[in-house]
Amino acid sequence: MFELAAPWILLLLPLPLVALRALRSAQVTGGALLVPDRVGAALISAGRPKGPAQMLTPRNAALWLIWALVLLAISGPRDLAPVSALKVSGRDLAIVLDLSGSMVRDDFNLDDRAVTRLEAVKAVGADFARRRAGDRLALVVFGSEAYFASPFTFDTESVARRIEEATIGISGRATSISDGLGLALKRLSTSTATSRVVILLSDGINNAGATNPRGVAELAARYGVRVHTIALGPKDLTTAEVGERGVVDAATLRAISQISGGESFRVRTTEDLVAVTEALDRLEATDGDGLAAEVYREYWVWPASLALVIGVWFGWRELS
Numbered sequence: 128m129f130e131l132a133a134p135w136i137l138l139l140l141p142l143p144l145v146a147l148r149a150l151r152s153a154q155v156t157g158g159a160l161l162v163p164d165r166v167g168a169a170l171i172s173a174g175r176p177k178g179p180a181q182m183l184t185p186r187n188a189a190l191w192l193i194w195a196l197v198l199l200a201i202s203g204p205r206d207l208a209p210v211s212a213l214k215v216s217g218r219d220l221a222i223v224l225d226l227s228g229s230m231v232r233d234d235f236n237l238d239d240r241a242v243t244r245l246e247a248v249k250a251v252g253a254d255f256a257r258r259r260a261g262d263r264l265a266l267v268v269f270g271s272e273a274y275f276a277s278p279f280t281f282d283t284e285s286v287a288r289r290i291e292e293a294t295i296g297i298s299g300r301a302t303s304i305s306d307g308l309g310l311a312l313k314r315l316s317t318s319t320a321t322s323r324v325v326i327l328l329s330d331g332i333n334n335a336g337a338t339n340p341r342g343v344a345e346l347a348a349r350y351g352v353r354v355h356t357i358a359l360g361p362k363d364l365t366t367a368e369v370g371e372r373g374v375v376d377a378a379t380l381r382a383i384s385q386i387s388g389g390e391s392f393r394v395r396t397t398e399d400l401v402a403v404t405e406a407l408d409r410l411e412a413t414d415g416d417g418l419a420a421e422v423y424r425e426y427w428v429w430p431a432s433l434a435l436v437i438g439v440w441f442g443w444r445e446l447s
Contacts (some may be wrong), residue, residue, distance in 0.1 A: 132203030139198055143191075166285050180409040184235035189441045204426040205384055218411065219279055219320040220259065221311040222286070223267045224248065225359070226293060226331040228300035229372070232330075236362055237397050244330050244359055246303040247397045249291050252328075253405040262411075263320065266290060269307030272297025279314065288341035303335035308343045308354065308383070316350050323352045324411055327383065330359040332376040355410070356380035357403055359394045 131137075146268070216387055230245040235246055256264060264286040266277040277289045308327055315323045325347065333340050347354050358377035386392040390410060392403040 129204070129206050132205055136198055136202035140195060148205055186441075189437060192310040192423050193434050193437050193441070196263065196437070200427040200434065202433035204430070205423040206324070206426065207260075208422045208424040217320055218262045218322040218324060219265070219315060219318045220253065220262045220324045220326065220411065221272075221315060222256065222277075223251070223266045223269065223302070223307045223311050223325055224290070224293065224327075225227050225270075225302060225307070225331060226268045226295050227302040227329075227331050228268045228295060229302070229331050229360075230295055235397050242397075245293065245295060247400060248328065248359070249293060249391070251400045251404055253287040253290045255407070258291060258408060259283050259404075265311070265314065267311045268293060269303050269308055269310075270296070271301040271303060273303060273306040273310045274298060275310065275314070279318075298334070301335035302329065302331035302333055304329050304331075304333040304379070305338035305340045305343045306351050307333070308347070310339065312343065312347055312352060314352060315352050322411075323350070324389075325352060325354045325387075326357070327344060327354055327380070327406065328357040328359055329380060330375050332364070332374070333379065341382055341386065341411055344383040347387040352387060353389040354383055355389040355407060356384040357392045357394055357400075359400070361395050363393075370413060385429075395438045 143219040144333040204427050215342040222230050226245070231249070233241045233243045235242050235244055236410075237250060252413075256266075260283055261281075262283070263276060263279045263281055264277070264283055267273055268276045268287050276293070277286045280286065304327070308325065315325070344354060358375045358380045360375040362374045363377040364374055366374075377391075382414050383389075390406075392406065394400045394403055
């Protein structure tokens with residue numbers, strides 16, 4: 128709906144006429160000046176009050192138009208822009224991502240081509256993050272050590288970009304599941320959100336860190352934090368040969384989710400990974416009431432620009 132922020136400004140439109148009438152020079156009395164008859168006649172004619180027809184000259188019309196446009200710009204013409212309200216779920220959700228050396232294995236298929244486990248997680252995980260509008264997201268990455276790649280934020284796009292930029296080796300090549308989960312819990316323990324969730328994705332076996340993953344899961348349960356786990360990789364400890372590398376400890380991840388009250392998922396293909404993100408969307412729905420906001424689209428620049436153009440043209444005409 129179009130409106131003016133300060134419509135009373137337009138009441139100043141007749142101000143030049145009022146000023147002209149109030150500041151009209153008083154009749155001066157004094158000594159006479161002898162001038163030629165033609166010059167005297169011209170001066171007398173110029174001093175007479177002008178009629179309406181004489182006031183409506185192109186020059187005066189241009190000045191009045193500039194004045195009116197300036198007042199219109201100052202009055203703040205604007206329109207209430209349609210803005211969809213941000214859905215707020217009241218949930219803090221931490222994505223804890225394994226960046227150990229085994230994530231370079233190219234045993235996944237994406238768009239009919241072999242890709243590494245990390246490439247598959249980047250493609251699907253970034254899309255998952257972008258769909259979490261209303262959640263406050265964070266990204267924790269871990270290998271030998273764990274750190275926050277992105278703090279908690281409503282800017283889901285920035286978290287998605289951090290997932291897409293994840294690189295193996297920046298946190299070491301071992302697998303410290305307990306450190307990654309523990310770092311997320313440390314931040315969530317002080318959160319005031321009504322719902323606190325961790326999504327933990329790993330393709331290996333906890334072989335670094337001084338804490339037992341099950342013990343960290345018990346701590347999550349005491350904090351009231353649900354941990355959903357995703358075991359990534361074609362083989363796990365129960366199906367792999369003795370000493371085989373690149374296998375996932377699905378049993379430990381399943382125990383973490385069970386202890387904390389979350390769900391456990393087993394992923395062997397990219398299709399499985401997509402299905403898991405859809406299942407998580409259902410488990411942790413983002414529907415909720417949005418925050419109301421009024422955003423105005425301002426139009427003052429248009430009358431101001433037109434007044435500037437006419438003013439430049441008028442000045443050029445006066446000087447030429």
